[in-house]
Amino acid sequence: MKNKRQIKSLLxxxxxxxxxxxxxxxxxxVDGIWYDFDATKKTASVTYRGYxxxxxxxxxxxxxxxPASVTYNGVTYSVTSIGGFxxxxxxxxxxxxxxxSVTSIGNGxxxxxxxxxxxxIPENVQTIGILPFYGCSNLTTVTWNAINCTTxxxxxxxxxxxxxxxxxxxxxxxxxxxxxGLCYGLPITSIIIPSKVTSIGDYAFYGCS
Numbered sequence: 273m274k275n276k277r278q279i280k281s282l283l284x285x286x287x288x289x290x291x292x293x294x295x296x297x298x299x300x301x302v303d304g305i306w307y308d309f310d311a312t313k314k315t316a317s318v319t320y321r322g323y324x325x326x327x328x329x330x331x332x333x334x335x336x337x338x339p340a341s342v343t344y345n346g347v348t349y350s351v352t353s354i355g356g357f358x359x360x361x362x363x364x365x366x367x368x369x370x371x372x373s374v375t376s377i378g379n380g381x382x383x384x385x386x387x388x389x390x391x392x393i394p395e396n397v398q399t400i401g402i403l404p405f406y407g408c409s410n411l412t413t414v415t416w417n418a419i420n421c422t423t424x425x426x427x428x429x430x431x432x433x434x435x436x437x438x439x440x441x442x443x444x445x446x447x448x449x450x451x452x453g454l455c456y457g458l459p460i461t462s463i464i465i466p467s468k469v470t471s472i473g474d475y476a477f478y479g480c481s
Contacts, residue, residue: 316349325357333364340371354381402429411435417444423451430456
């Protein structure tokens with residue numbers, strides 16, 4: 273198992289990779305949200321503006337509502353994912369609504385979003401990347417509705433690493449499994465696990481002091 277220092281080093285390595293590699297993010301914007309489009313599958317992934325996660329500062333601010341589908345150049349795409357580092361370091365982001373069409377949330381997707389105070393993970397999210405909410409220092413409330421979700425990576429990569437303000441963590445009544453490291457190190461004092469939950473991943477509640 274990796275400790276906190278190793279986890280931070282892992283995230284730093286991902287950030288360095290993004291800084292030195294030409295990626296697939298774009299300037300395709302519809303109603304204030306940037307997307308990558310898959311013309312074959314007719315799906316869209318929410319991304320950042322430009323060709324690096326830090327090309328622009330605070331491209332997302334205030335309240336952002338991600339639609340379940342988006343139409344571009346006459347073609348309608350289903351929004352199925354939030355890409356890696358899509359909202360990274362958008363400190364002006366105060367709330368985000370994720371639709372049930374989203375099935376995956378990428379590495380560091382909301383890392384460093386210090387203005388974010390609450391988040392709801394919808395039922396259909398099946399995979400969640402490495403440290404997607406890393407360092408969301410003012411995040412206080414999490415509602416976890418993902419029915420069956422797994423975390424990426426070989427090692428424990430807590431979704432809410434260094435989110436030290438979280439005091440309320442609610443698990444939805446339809447949830448059937450909890451991914452590893454879900455509440456790792458969070459300062460929560462109580463939690464209710466619904467009756468439908470049949471499996472709990474490694475270190476899901478490790479270090480909840």
